[in-house]
Amino acid sequence: MIELISITKVYGQEPNTVTALDRVTLKLNPNELTAVMGPSGSGKTTLLNIIGCLDSATAGEYHLDGENVAGLDLKAKARLRNEMFGFVFQAFNLLPDKTVLDNVMIPSRYSRRPRKEWKPKAMAVLEQMGIADLALRYPDQLSGGQQQRVAIARALVNDPKVILADEPTGNLDSATGREIVDVLKTLADKQGKAVVVVTHDGMVASQAHRLLQMMDGRIIDDSMLDSSSVVFSHPNF
Amino acid sequence: MKPLYKTLLIIGIAMGVVATSLIFGVGQGMVMHIREKDPNDLDIYAVYQPTSSGGITGMTLHFAREIAGWLPDDVTASAVTFDRYDAEVKIGAEFFSSRVVGVDAGFATLFDLDITEGRFFSKEDQDNRSRVCVVTNDLVDLFGREALSSFMINGVEYEVIGAVQGDVNLASLMHGNYSSSSVFLPIETWYEQFEGSFYAGVTMQLAVHAPGYSKADLNQLVSQNLINMESAPTLKVATPNEKNYNAWARDLLILAGIFFVAFLVFLLAGLNIIQIASANVYDQQRVFGLKVALGALPKHLAGEITGEIVACALQGGYLGIVLAGIVNTIMNHYVGMYWAAFNIFTAIAGMILALLVGWITSVIPARQAARIDPVAVLRQER
Numbered sequence: 202m203i204e205l206i207s208i209t210k211v212y213g214q215e216p217n218t219v220t221a222l223d224r225v226t227l228k229l230n231p232n233e234l235t236a237v238m239g240p241s242g243s244g245k246t247t248l249l250n251i252i253g254c255l256d257s258a259t260a261g262e263y264h265l266d267g268e269n270v271a272g273l274d275l276k277a278k279a280r281l282r283n284e285m286f287g288f289v290f291q292a293f294n295l296l297p298d299k300t301v302l303d304n305v306m307i308p309s310r311y312s313r314r315p316r317k318e319w320k321p322k323a324m325a326v327l328e329q330m331g332i333a334d335l336a337l338r339y340p341d342q343l344s345g346g347q348q349q350r351v352a353i354a355r356a357l358v359n360d361p362k363v364i365l366a367d368e369p370t371g372n373l374d375s376a377t378g379r380e381i382v383d384v385l386k387t388l389a390d391k392q393g394k395a396v397v398v399v400t401h402d403g404m405v406a407s408q409a410h411r412l413l414q415m416m417d418g419r420i421i422d423d424s425m426l427d428s429s430s431v432v433f434s435h436p437n438f
Numbered sequence: 439m440k441p442l443y444k445t446l447l448i449i450g451i452a453m454g455v456v457a458t459s460l461i462f463g464v465g466q467g468m469v470m471h472i473r474e475k476d477p478n479d480l481d482i483y484a485v486y487q488p489t490s491s492g493g494i495t496g497m498t499l500h501f502a503r504e505i506a507g508w509l510p511d512d513v514t515a516s517a518v519t520f521d522r523y524d525a526e527v528k529i530g531a532e533f534f535s536s537r538v539v540g541v542d543a544g545f546a547t548l549f550d551l552d553i554t555e556g557r558f559f560s561k562e563d564q565d566n567r568s569r570v571c572v573v574t575n576d577l578v579d580l581f582g583r584e585a586l587s588s589f590m591i592n593g594v595e596y597e598v599i600g601a602v603q604g605d606v607n608l609a610s611l612m613h614g615n616y617s618s619s620s621v622f623l624p625i626e627t628w629y630e631q632f633e634g635s636f637y638a639g640v641t642m643q644l645a646v647h648a649p650g651y652s653k654a655d656l657n658q659l660v661s662q663n664l665i666n667m668e669s670a671p672t673l674k675v676a677t678p679n680e681k682n683y684n685a686w687a688r689d690l691l692i693l694a695g696i697f698f699v700a701f702l703v704f705l706l707a708g709l710n711i712i713q714i715a716s717a718n719v720y721d722q723q724r725v726f727g728l729k730v731a732l733g734a735l736p737k738h739l740a741g742e743i744t745g746e747i748v749a750c751a752l753q754g755g756y757l758g759i760v761l762a763g764i765v766n767t768i769m770n771h772y773v774g775m776y777w778a779a780f781n782i783f784t785a786i787a788g789m790i791l792a793l794l795v796g797w798i799t800s801v802i803p804a805r806q807a808a809r810i811d812p813v814a815v816l817r818q819e820r
Contacts, residue, residue, distance in 0.1 A: 283733020311729070311732060311738055312733065
């Protein structure tokens, strides 16, 4: 579904350049929860941003369902972000002056979906997340776990094929974090989504089907995990 | 948009609407003012000599008669003297400050004055130098018919033969200052009465009623006759209110000043809107960055920002119209009723301009929002 071939991302201008990604080659598949681990500055978030078309690679090829994403214009990339990807952030990034329902409907506003379908679809994903009864509340009336569920509902509202989560449990306690990881794993297992989770947390990574370890902009290890795998957080992470 | 920015925007736009309403109000006032000066529907003109011997504005009665002879048959004319405000008028036992004017017999007809009592004096009265006069109806109301039966000007007794009513001020023409207490004498009698005074022998102007003739027509007519004269004087044709030209020019200057100030306020309001909207974009760049990440295009952000500003413009517009109405009312109360017109058209024009300002000033903040890099702003969470 997603294929990155020798992707390189360089920030800044010569001679003050920083190579965030260095010839990264990777395939992401449906029904797969992939955890990306690595120390700060290893290129995890840059990788996530390039996969999600928020950022562009300096070099390399990026194929999404067989189409070269590098050649797409601003509008086409926005369309991809809206329809193909769902984003989940560490800080939830919910709009505080909007209700849960309105927050979940935001991606629909920028989609080709007819307006009359916005609300039913938003309610459906809230139902799926088990928080439909919170639809008319405001974010500051919710717990951290509930807010992240709202963020996941917002990510799912346009039926994306890929969920990109950047430290989704970073602001949560371990029990709530585990619940959130379970939700993400269910999306991969039962809904066929390709889920990519950037994390520092070994517990989160242990739940993944696949673990990518990064260092200095490179993938230094790409391994499949089973239910008995234990991943430890790196002390420097 | 944050409530603070929203409130500031509404105030800013309200200021804009007040300013634009003032601009339109004053503009309408100016148009109305200019229309008041439009002589087309009056058909009344004054022919006068700007300077004559001794630097006195006016002409001799003889010359006034000669000019009247140049005019076509369908044009009527009356020689008119300046107003003798210093004449000593005694009505009954009282002395009264009144303006005494010498005119021809056709004066009342020319200025469409109603004869409410008696008659206007005749050509015969003029030829006979009769000691008769016509007063305004206001004087009759003030002193009563009986008191007016004993009427003296500078110690000479006059018979009041009639009273008139109408727009006497209109008859002021170029230099007179007639009022509702004017007294009209046959022009020859007036000359006799005031002979020996500084102005003796000088008629101020020839009042002309020329339906269907323009000022240019009359100018041409007068010029054609002046060509044949030896050492011809300069003559001018004027419309009645041109006598107020200086005052009018002063009013115009004041109105232009108000217009300018209102325009400055209008510009400041526009800049204010841009500043506030830009501050809002800066403050909410993470929100805009998030929306970009979720698939928003620059046009979506521009639409949202424009929508918010236009919504504020509507609210500020309502507030501004109310404020503008109050400002206009106060202004008209103290300055004069023609100064700033405030009506539904002013309000609509103010609203439309406010919406346009809202729309135009949203362009810059919308561009700023469109340039936001979602990666950069979302990274700030770390």
